[in-house]
Amino acid sequence: MTEPSASAFRALLLPPLLWAGHFLAVYVFVSLACLWGWHRMEVPVVQVVVAGLTVAVVAAVLLATRVTARMPGFLGRTGGGVGLLFAGATLVVGLPPLLAPVCR
Amino acid sequence: MTRPAGEEAELTQAWASPPGWRALSAVNHRPMGARFVVTAFFFFTIAGLLALLIRTQLAVPNNTVLGPEAYNQVFTMHGTMMLFLFAVPVLQGAATYLLPLMLGARDLPFPRLGAFSFWCYLFGGLILLSSLVIGAAPDAGWFIYPPLSGKAFSPGINVDFWLIGVTFAEIAGVAGAIELTVSILRSRAPGMSLSRMPLFAWYMLATAGMILIGFPPLILGSILFELERAFDWPFFDTSRGGDPVLWQHLFWLFGHPEVYIILLPAVGLLATFVPVHARQPAFLHNWLVASAIGTGFLSMGLWAHHMYAVGIPQMSLAFFSAASSLVAIPSGIQVFALIATVGMGRPVFRTPLLFALGFVVIFVLGGLTGVMVSLVPFDLVAHDTQFVVAHLHYVLIGGSVFPVLGALHHWWPAATGRMPSETTGKIGFWLLFVGFNINFMPLHHTGLAGMPRRVYTYPAGLGWEWSNLMASAGSLMFALGLLIFLGGLAHAAFRGRRTQDDPWGAGTLEWIATPPPVYNFRAVPVIESRYPLWDQAGLRGAVLNGVGFMPDPQGGRRLAPATTEVEAVPEMALDLPGPTWSPLVTAAIFAGLFLGILVQAYAVAVAGAVAAFVAVVVWMWPSERDHDLPREVEAAPGLMLPLARGHHRSPAWTALWVTLAADAALYASLAFAFFYLWGFAAQWPPAVVRATLSWPAVTALLPLVASVAAAWLAERAIRRDDRAGLVRWLAVALGTGVVFLLLQGWAAMALGPPSRHARDALAHVTWIFQAFHLLVAMTMAGMALARARLGDFAPDRHLAVRIATRFWTYAALLWVVGFPLVHLAPFLFVR
Secondary structure, eight states: OOOOOHHHHHHHHHHHHHHHHHHHHHHHHHHHHHHTTGGGSSSOHHHHHHHHHHHHHHHHHHHHHHHHHTSOSHHHHHHHHHHHHHHHHHHHHHSHHHHSOSOO | OOOOTTHHHHHHHHHOOOOGGGGGGOOOHHHHHHHHHHHHHHHHHHHHHHHHHHHHHHSSTTOOSSOHHHHHHHHHHHHHIIIIIIIHHHHHHHHHHHHHHHHTOSSOSOHHHHHHHHHHHHHHHHHHHHHHHTTOOOOSTTTTOTTTTSTTTOOSSHHHHHHHHHHHHHHHHHHHHHHHHHHHHHOOOTTOOGGGSOHHHHHHHHHHHHHHHHHHHHHHHHHHHHHHHHHOOOSSOGGGTOOHHHHHHHHHHHHHHHHHHHHHHHHHHHHHHHHHHHTSOOTTHHHHHHHHHHHHHHGGGOGGGGOGGGTOOHHHHHHHHHHHHHTHHHHHHHHHHHHHHHHHSOOOOOHHHHHHHHHHHHHHHHHHHHHHHHSHHHHHHHTTBHHHHHHHHHHHIIIIIHHHHHHHHHHHHHHHSBOOOHHHHHHHHHHHHHHHHHHHHHHHHHHHTTOBSSOSOOOTTSSOHHHHHHHHHHHHHHHHHHHHHHHHHHHHHHHSOBOOSSTTOOOSGGGSSSSOOTTSOSSBOOOOSSSHHHHSTTHHHHHHTTOSBOOOOTTTOEEEEEEOTTTOOEEEEEEEOOOOSHHHHHHHHHHHHHHHHHTTOHHHHHHHHHHHHHHHHHHHSOSSOGGGSOSEEEEETTEEEEBOTTBTTSHHHHHHHHHHHHHHHHHHHHHHHHHHHHHHOSSOSOSSOOOOOOHHHHHTHHHHHHHHHHHHHHHHHHHTTOHHHHHHHHHHHHHHHHHHHHHHHHHHHTSOOTTTOHHHHHHHHHHHHHHHHHHHHHHHHHHHHHHHHTTOOBTTBOHHHHHHHHHHHHHHHHHHHHHHHHHSHHHHSOO
């Protein structure tokens, strides 16, 4: 059996870390945007930024998942599971600002 | 190969703990783990008696067994003790006891830290418990929300007991988490790569990570709250820029991960013992690991779902509702995997497996109501009703107590060498299972019928009578079941049938010898499978005959291998310390310090702080110079490994980064408090704005940078074997550090008084936080300087210098965030 490397272990943790970063970024950005009244602009800045950020992070999570899923054995299979879970989780966190009225 | 005669006796002597009262100085993982578990059950018993009091009071309408004051204290102490003094510590104790055995290790890598963690927990728990004895127990709920728990509405020391006792217990938790993380990553048996690591270790790794990130917000919140109560620093006072909701955020940033901190190790225990009784390897092993990691991270993003009814913005509600629903996915995977393991195996329905199935039924019911209350509209209806009481008990008792009891039965032979009774085990289980459901199932109805939580009585005629009476009857049945179950175990410990090795036919290493000898393994084995006792023929005999790593104590040393994080390749040899009074004495001094703060005897507190400083320095001072230690020891025939002590890759190096992660979480919580109040506090910014960017504040940056540079130059000097250079540069670092602290203190005098406004109070906490860290770094550097002057350190052995340098750099980096918060706040925090 090929032994996994330390970098593969780090790659395993990358999707949840990206999810956490995205969660914080979206939450802080929406809070500040509401505080500063950006939601009243003609261009839907809040929605555009959140959607862009979400797409970018989901892409990054899937990319990281692709890397780990190619690893042989345990880390590959576990990494695939973790990646898929957090790709979905990132999408779910990004959706509320797009579906519900912000700043209420 | 035959091992030398007398080697085993020497090994036993090296690892033995002293007898009699001197056993209190023991630091081995098994006495520590056992003490954790026994102490946790002691607190569990008291908290359980309080629960019976609650149910007696609520059994009938207009009851007068307890008055409102007493009732408030009883339900607050019940929740506090169950969550802080039982649920987490019992699992920490289980991990302390079992992990080294499962990982093929002889002990945890920092035995004194483990012992310190236990003593802190015990003293913190006793401080909290003493409040009940003197009739001044906390009475504002287990989450002590301000303003009810503020000085205005809770003027006594009831709440202070909570803040001091819980903080002490939390510090014990963080110390334990550091110990367990490093243990899992660095002290597994050779060959036990991550893919072969037992599931319990995976779950504990995720849990320890959650403790490291989840506990600091509450520790910070408790410090801020005690500062507010003792010195009138207004962090949660709306009239002076504070906000009580800030406390709720800090509390639940801890409080929600806490649920999973309790659940995950319990599931880890199940995932380890269910395959044994199902006679089938854990189904979906990889998915269980992925779910543990997933639950650990997701649980960090759910804290506000306890605050739906507070009035937080609608967008926040949507965020947290979505994230809360998500956690059902990994939870579901774990439950499914456990069911499938039983379903695909050849199960033997002994007591542990019954408890596992009890977990599945009860936890799934709690999970379903959890999904219900994660939805905002339903939560607004059910909030603060008995429905939530039912939900949380289904999750916590189902998710923690049932697995722990099953685990107790399963590992009892390993701990005592005697078999527990199946009869008392099964009778106990059925009484617990039926009693639990009779107790808590009706409370769903009571809650939906409108009965609120935390009311000491209720009038007749509201339709709540039958369900309350039924719940109280169920609680008695539950208590009886517990009595029979634990009584059966206690009886078995003395009178039970003596067991043979591995009585259940398990596959993991803790069953090589039952009970294990004091040194755990005659020789540390080489692992080639997830279930080595199932898959590696001849392993038991080999280990018992001393074939493996480090069978020879080499002069009575406590030797054990340290391995790499991922592949578990033997890397160096740990030389662990034996019995010592340092952990007990240090924890006792800290207890004195905390008691001084509690009773506002500040002279005692200051004396305690000085004594604590001395105790820590004495503890840290090495018994042997790194320079004099043997470079290598023989780990196996023909294999020499470097000694870990003082080595730059020793487990202490891993521990440094783990500790800094927890500390960074504490600091991030402080920064969060700044930003939260800036965004949401009613009275912000302060009415009196005063420019605080004084020249000492700016000038101080120069010596700070210079001190960091000097620390790094000191390290570079010892790498080149220049001990004189090391001494010189460390002295420069200390000198510039002192100049920085003086300027820092001068600049702080220009800040507003901390009791004026929350912003001023936070600014003071921030600079004190940073100054404290620099003082710690200076202490480390000062000790390194003293050791260097005594001729210690070598180019390849100067870990203390490396740690001091990194910590110094970290302390300086704190100021990258702290400087703008403190000195630019008046310009930044306007809105």
